[in-house]
Amino acid sequence: MESARYLPLLRVLAAHEVEFILVGGLAAVLQGAPIVTGDLDIVHRRTGENIAKLLAALGELDAVYRIDPRRREPTAAHLSGPGHSLLSTKFCDLDVLGTIFADTGYEGLIDDALELELGEVIVWVLGLERLIESKEYAGRGKDLAVLPALRATLAQSRKT
Amino acid sequence: MGPLPGALVVGYHEGTMTARIPAYEARLSMQGDEPTFNEDGVDLAQIRRFLALTPLERLVWADQTAAELEALRRIARVRVPARGKR
Numbered sequence: 001m002e003s004a005r006y007l008p009l010l011r012v013l014a015a016h017e018v019e020f021i022l023v024g025g026l027a028a029v030l031q032g033a034p035i036v037t038g039d040l041d042i043v044h045r046r047t048g049e050n051i052a053k054l055l056a057a058l059g060e061l062d063a064v065y066r067i068d069p070r071r072r073e074p075t076a077a078h079l080s081g082p083g084h085s086l087l088s089t090k091f092c093d094l095d096v097l098g099t100i101f102a103d104t105g106y107e108g109l110i111d112d113a114l115e116l117e118l119g120e121v122i123v124w125v126l127g128l129e130r131l132i133e134s135k136e137y138a139g140r141g142k143d144l145a146v147l148p149a150l151r152a153t154l155a156q157s158r159k160t
Numbered sequence: 161m162g163p164l165p166g167a168l169v170v171g172y173h174e175g176t177m178t179a180r181i182p183a184y185e186a187r188l189s190m191q192g193d194e195p196t197f198n199e200d201g202v203d204l205a206q207i208r209r210f211l212a213l214t215p216l217e218r219l220v221w222a223d224q225t226a227a228e229l230e231a232l233r234r235i236a237r238v239r240v241p242a243r244g245k246r
Contacts, residue, residue, distance in 0.1 A: 003228040029229050030236045036225055038206065067196045067205055093206075115240035118232060127242040141200025 005092040006040055007118060009061060014121050016057035019045040021113045022125045023100060023134070028146070030116055031128050033153040035146055039093035043126075044079065045106040046098060051079045054096070061089035101137035128154045 006026060013020060022030070025037025044054055055076060064071040066088035074085050074096070082098040082105065099105045112130040116123050126134075132150050135143040196205050210218060 003232050004224075005228055006232055026229075026232075029233060032233070036222070036229065038221075038225060111243045114238055114242045117235075117237040117239050119235050122239065130242075138201065142202050 007121065009040060009089060009091040009094065010118065010121050010123055012060050013042070013054075013057050014123070016053045016060070018054045018057050019050050019106065020054075020124070021106060021109050022123050023097065023109075023131065024095065025146070027125045028128065028131055028150055028153070030118075030125055031131075031153065032157055033128075033146075033149055035149050039095060041095040041097060043097045043100055043106050043109060046080055048076075051076050054079060058087070058089075058096075061091065061094070063087040063089045063094060066093060101134045128157065 010022075020042040022041070023043055024039070024041030025033075025035055026040050028035060029037060044050060055074070058074055064073055064087060066086055074087060078085050079096060079098070082103055084098070085096040087094045087096060100109070109126055109130065110124065112127045113124040114127055116125050128150060132147065132154065135147055135150065196203070198204055210221075213221065
């Protein structure tokens with residue numbers, strides 16, 4: 001079967017040439033972690049040109065703030081800051097993150113990202129080591145809960 | 161097993177999907193005094209959404225999600241490793 005949620009969403013971002021790094025649970029899954037996640041998290045490059053591309057893609061995805069009863073659409077001002085925009089789209093939930101741990105943005109993460117091919121879609125994905133660091137840094141219960149699976153996946157991947 | 165606490169027992173298998181949708185919306189809007197995330201960072205809105213599903217719908221969601229993740233995992237190929245590994 002082909003992914004009916006994640007891949008179509010990534011395809012729209014790619015079609016609009018949005019520069020982003022996939023982080024979070026799906027990034028871990030794509031590197032072999034046996035976990036389940038229901039959303040997609042990205043850290044985008046916060047330049048004016050890229051935010052314009054991202055906004056166009058989000059428009060095509062019918063993205064709105066999912067915890068806002070007014071269902072507002074994201075704006076350039078929202079996406080220019082370091083904060084997190086928690087959106088729902090016509091495919092799946094999408095968290096658009098200006099920065100992750102220690103206020104680290106796209107430029108601070110790209111060196112630790114790998115380029116993955118998902119059929120015709122090419123995405124940059126944050127490497128497992130850095131993902132683990134980000135979970136350790138966040139230190140919340142939900143982050144700590146997945147650490148054993150991520151560490152074991154990293155250890156196994158180094159053996160193969 | 162009966163429905164989980166808080167689960168809505170009116171499901172599409174009874175042909176009464178519309179009865180469930182208002183309840184679903186009601187749960188989603190239960191945000192007045194409730195936080196969206198708890199102290200562990202867990203998305204409570206997502207939990208409310210899942211509680212509004214029938215057990216069968218939750219199972220379908222879990223099946224579909226697992227199958228989609230597996231499908232993506234199978235087609236993923238590394239083109240360029242992280243710079244630290246080049």
